[in-house]
Amino acid sequence: MPATLCARLGGHVSLDARPNGEIVASFYGHSAVLGRFSARAAERAQDLRQGLPLRALSAGGRDIDEEIVLLIQRLARHGLLEYRLGRSQRGADQVVVEPQVPDYWPRAPQLDSADVLVLSRFAYMRRRGNELVLESPRSSALFRICDPKIAAALALLAAPQPIKKLRRQDGFPGIELLALLVDCQILFTINAANDSGLRPTEGNDSLVLWDFHDLLFHARSTEGQHANPLGGVYPYAGTISPLPAVRSCWAGEKIDLGKFSAADTKAITPTVRVLRERHSVRSFNDDRPITLAELSRFLDRTARVQSEWSGTLDLGTGADTDPPAATYTVRSYPSAGGSYELELYLAVDKCEGLARGFYHYDAGGHSLAPIEVRAPEFEALLKSAEFAMGASAVPQILITIAARFGRVSWKYSSIAYSLILKDVGVLTQTFYMMATDMELGGCAIGSINIDLFARMTGIEFYVEGPVGQFAIGRGTTSRLSG
Secondary structure (H helix, E strand, C coil): CCEEEEEEEEEEEEECCCCCCEEEEEEECEEEEEEEECCCHHHHHHHHHCCCCCCHHHHCCCCHHHHHHHHHHHHHCCCCEEEEEECCCCCCCCCEEEECCCCCCCEEEEECCCEEEEECCCCCCEEEEEEEEECCCCEEEEEEEEEHHHHHHHHHHCEEEEEEHHHHCCCCCCCHHHHHHHHHHEEEECCCCCCCCCHHHHHHHHHHHHCHHHHHHHCCCCCCCCCCCCCCCCCCCCCCCCCCCCCCCCCCCCCHHHHHHHCCCCCCCCHHHHHHHCCCCCEECCCCCEEEEHHHHHHHHHHCCCEEEEECCCCCCCCCCCCCCEEECCCCCCHHHCCCCCCEEEEEEECCCCCCCEEECCCCCCEEECCCCHHHHHHHHHHHHHHCCCCCCCCCCEEEEEEECHHHHHHCCHHHHHHHHHHHHHHHHHHHHHHHHHHCCCEEEEECEEEHHHHCCCCCCCCCEEEEEEEEEEECCCCCCC
16 A cells, blocks of 8 residues: 655644634744635644645645645745655554755655665764654755664665665555655665766765765754754753853963063054954944945955965875866965865945945955845845844845855865864954954854855855855944954
């Protein structure tokens, strides 16, 4: 008997019908109005607690089905549904599909018995509480495996397997699940006769350059590719006491350094002053915003390409290929291996002399190129920065620091992503020091939505994606720590 795919409410979601016909979803202390529906539709909507088969709903034919389909689509856009696979509608779950992005909708591409499938090298199973989950940083959904036999059958796909062979295995997961996994890029098909290797076959050159742990770290430490809690939610506040701000001293006789620094008559140099006065500014003076001339000087002194050169790389002894030529630049901040992989994108809200909009900074030509983006996405980018800073208004200019990942991973193995984050750190401090020196306000922002950036630029999140943000503008006089 084939498995049935049903849509049902997430365990944290409840639906309530108001007297005026509105159906409201409540979740984690929040609520969302889903629209007005008939009393019959509101009554049937309660069946979403157990689950409604998607196949039956797609057949249509009745007004109530059309209303339920609309309700399910709106719930899906809010990320409030999960999808269960089971042999019967009310039987035991075999697999539960949990969306990781709000617009996920289950799709099942056509598969043939002769097709050869293999697990993505980015896919992994892990324990989550008392559950076993299968996921990937590339996937828009997570799969909760409820039947151990299915987990064992999927493990066979560590090596390429034709579907006709899988059908003969005990615990065959079913063609429906395999299709969902292919759609989510947890499985992919190969041509066993012609494919030269699994790594290049799985995707384009940009994916070839990623190691498993690097892509996982990138996708799970940012917003947009997962549904996990994010940011300052204090998950262990009731379990573990906070660590002290200053570590306790090691035992032993101490050497007092104060007498040496006190004797330095040239202690307060301009560099020392800038370092000591550096602080985060989260409130900006919109009556007197930053000017285009100031922005130009800021970018010139922090990120502009000062010179460019090329050379032949030394691949070391034993290399079986000719040494390639590569190009390099010199800029104001250090970068791992001279990679300078970081790109700057500016969301401008207020800047005297510059139109409101989204721009890319060309560090080589020291110019700004406008990028056409949809207004809701542009506003969402600015509002997310306002929320992250805990500010009362959006920043005058929000700089998104993006990385051309292949610029670093082409050379480095295992440490590529960590090197990129180090580069973000030194560029951020460079921003802080220059903003302080120019008497501007700046604030680093820790969270960023990689899916939103991908939609605004049209670039896949693993090709060129955001790794940091910095707000800058004319700060107010109040000083905040950080």
